[in-house]
Amino acid sequence: MNKVELAYYELGSKSDRPIDIKKAWLRENRAHFCCLACADVYPKSGPLDPIVVDARGGHSQFHLPLEFVSKIRYEIIRDDLLAVLDPDACEYLNLGVLLDETGKQIPNYHTAQAKIAVLLRGGMESSNNGVCNRCGRRRYWPMPHGHGYLLRSTFQEGVPILRVQVGNFAVNQAIRDRIVAAGLARGMYFIKRPVLDEPEDGLPVDLKFYEKV
Ligand SMILES: [Zn+2]
Numbered sequence: 001m002n003k004v005e006l007a008y009y010e011l012g013s014k015s016d017r018p019i020d021i022k023k024a025w026l027r028e029n030r031a032h033f034c035c036l037a038c039a040d041v042y043p044k045s046g047p048l049d050p051i052v053v054d055a056r057g058g059h060s061q062f063h064l065p066l067e068f069v070s071k072i073r074y075e076i077i078r079d080d081l082l083a084v085l086d087p088d089a090c091e092y093l094n095l096g097v098l099l100d101e102t103g104k105q106i107p108n109y110h111t112a113q114a115k116i117a118v119l120l121r122g123g124m125e126s127s128n129n130g131v132c133n134r135c136g137r138r139r140y141w142p143m144p145h146g147h148g149y150l151l152r153s154t155f156q157e158g159v160p161i162l163r164v165q166v167g168n169f170a171v172n173q174a175i176r177d178r179i180v181a182a183g184l185a186r187g188m189y190f191i192k193r194p195v196l197d198e199p200e201d202g203l204p205v206d207l208k209f210y211e212k213v
Pocket residue numbers: 035036037038039040132133134135136137
């Protein structure tokens with residue numbers, strides 16, 4: 001029986017629509033950001049490349065502390081949320097800028113990707129379709145829906161922010177508390193992700209998020 005001592009909180013935006021990306025730009029650039037076979041985003045080892053948003057009508061589509069772009073699966077963080085993550089979590093993030101079609105930077109927001117990726121695991125009914133033969137990404141989906149957990153041995157103790165499937169952040173309790181205390185929780189939701197010692201899906205502990213192909 002797993003003993004639950006630690007939990008992370010997956011962060012999601014309450015926005016009902018992703019930020020629109022400039023369509024022509026996306027057509028030309030999507031393959032640079034994500035795998036066209038499995039559609040998952042590529043991890044970056046440094047600053048994120050700028051993305052070009054469709055800013056018709058001004059910047060009115062930016063409202064919440066946490067927004068997202070669906071086609072590239074980047075999270076978009078407002079500067080006040082970024083300030084709450086600082087100082088400990090920011091060293092675990094790669095950041096980038098958003099541009100409008102004239103090349104002007106969208107103020108107050110950054111794209112963000114957590115550097116350390118871990119798999120959210122599920123129960124026996126989880127789908128495990130091996131790895132994408134184009135990019136090496138594991139094609140695993142935790143089931144039943146909403147009941148995912150993390151495995152203790154798959155990341156270093158004390159890492160404040162992680163990336164789980166679909167590009168979402170998972171933050172530790174301390175960061176969750178800081179977000180709530182700063183009054184920024186209203187625009188996002190938290191899903192509690194227990195940290196367990198043993199997988200409950202009948203698969204090995206060390207399923208890698210990425211495998212060389
Ligand atoms: Zn792929």
